[in-house]
Amino acid sequence: AQKITQTQPGMFVQEKEAVTLDCTYDTSDPSYGLFWYKQPSSGEMIFLIYQGSYDQQNATEGRYSLNFQKARKSANLVISASQLGDSAMYFCAMRPWAAGKSTFGDGTTLTVKP
Amino acid sequence: DAGVTQSPTHLIKTRGQQVTLRCSPKSGHDTVSWYQQALGQGPQFIFQYYEEEERQRGNFPDRFSGHQFPNYSSELNVNALLLGDSALYLCASSLWGNPDEQYFGPGTRLTVT
Numbered sequence: 001a002q003k004i005t006q007t008q009p010g011m012f013v014q015e016k017e018a019v020t021l022d023c024t025y026d027t028s029d030p031s032y033g034l035f036w037y038k039q040p041s042s043g044e045m046i047f048l049i050y051q052g053s054y055d056q057q058n059a060t061e062g063r064y065s066l067n068f069q070k071a072r073k074s075a076n077l078v079i080s081a082s083q084l085g086d087s088a089m090y091f092c093a094m095r096p097w098a099a100g101k102s103t104f105g106d107g108t109t110l111t112v113k114p
Numbered sequence: 115d116a117g118v119t120q121s122p123t124h125l126i127k128t129r130g131q132q133v134t135l136r137c138s139p140k141s142g143h144d145t146v147s148w149y150q151q152a153l154g155q156g157p158q159f160i161f162q163y164y165e166e167e168e169r170q171r172g173n174f175p176d177r178f179s180g181h182q183f184p185n186y187s188s189e190l191n192v193n194a195l196l197l198g199d200s201a202l203y204l205c206a207s208s209l210w211g212n213p214d215e216q217y218f219g220p221g222t223r224l225t226v227t
Contacts, residue, residue, distance in 0.1 A: 004156075033213045043202050045157070045218035052214060091156055097213050101147065101170050102206070104156030 002027045004092050006105035013082045014113050020067070021077040021108050023092030031097035034075040036066065039107070040088040048090075051075060053097075082112045116141055118207050118219035126225045127195050135190040135222045139207030143217075145169075146188040148180060149204040151221075157204055163188050164210045192224075200226045 003026040013019035025034065036048040051059045051066045059066045067076040079086060089109050095102040119138045127133050139146050145164045149157035159172035163182035182188045186207075192199055205219045 031213075035216065037218070042220070043223065044220040045204055045206075047217055050214050093156075095213055095216065101159035101162060101172060102149075102157075102216060103159070106156050 002029070002032075002094050002096070002103040004094055004103055004105035006092055006108050008108045009106075010109045010111070012111050012113060013079075015084060016081055018078060018080045019082055019110065021079070021090050021092075021110065023075045023077065023105060025073050025075060025092070025094050027094060027096075029096045033095045033097065034066070034068070035093045035095065035102070036064070036075075036077045037091045037093065038086075038088045039091060045091070049077070079110075084112050084114060086110060087112045118205060118217050120203075120205050120219035120222050122222060123220070124223045124225075126227060128227055129195055129197060131195050132191065132193045133195060133224060135192075135203050135205075135224070136187065137190070137205030137207075137219055138187045139205075140217050143207035143209050143215075144186050145208045145210045146182060146186065147206045147208070147216075148188070148190045149206065149218075150174070151202040151204055153201070160190070195226045197226050200224060 005024045032053045034051045038046045049061045049064045051068045065078045089107045091107045093102045093104045147162040148160040151157040161171045166182045177193045179191045202221045204221045208216045
């Protein structure tokens with residue numbers, strides 16, 4: 001069974017500062033992918049970044065980076081230079097390598113203050 | 115390049131009725147997964163379709179059924195609607211065997227009264 005834990009129900013950050021959203025996971029699958037999605041109030045789930053379990057380097061996509069620590073089973077999302085438009089719900093998800101189902105955490109609501 | 119599309123956007127149904135939701139995957143994708151997202155929670159996996167067959171299923175009753183067509187589009191059917199079926203239904207598309215991509219559609223918000 002897979003489990004994703006996001007321990008921060010809500011986070012606040014000042015505009016232009018960096019913020020880290022926590023995610024820990026548990027799985028027995030030897031190969032898997034980790035995803036972060038942004039969900040604004042409109043409801044659409046927007047893909048942000050992906051990290052494969054065998055990737056040696058941490059993934060980066062523009063202002064997003066994933067701090068992957070396999071031994072600790074953590075996959076934290078770092079958003080640099082926060083913008084007001086970053087205010088949304090953020091979900092961490094895991095998916096086995098064999099294209100199976102994705103398991104999501106309960107999400108973190110990020111509020112960016114001007 | 116068209117992304118994942120879903121229809122309708124919103125739907126209001128009465129308890130006991132049946133509903134059909136539709137999804138077209140992103141161009142180049144052949145696998146469709148459906149998720150149910152209740153208010154304030156993360157999405158829960160319903161099932162996944164590839165090559166017109168249900169490949170995996172989450173912990174949902176048989177009232178939830180689906181179909182995939184030769185053009186890879188998919189339908190989600192829910193029979194005998196309950197108030198608890200009110201949720202945002204998300205469709206995700208991906209390429210079978212390629213784990214690093216999964217894109218979601220805008221969702222269908224179903225309200226059961």
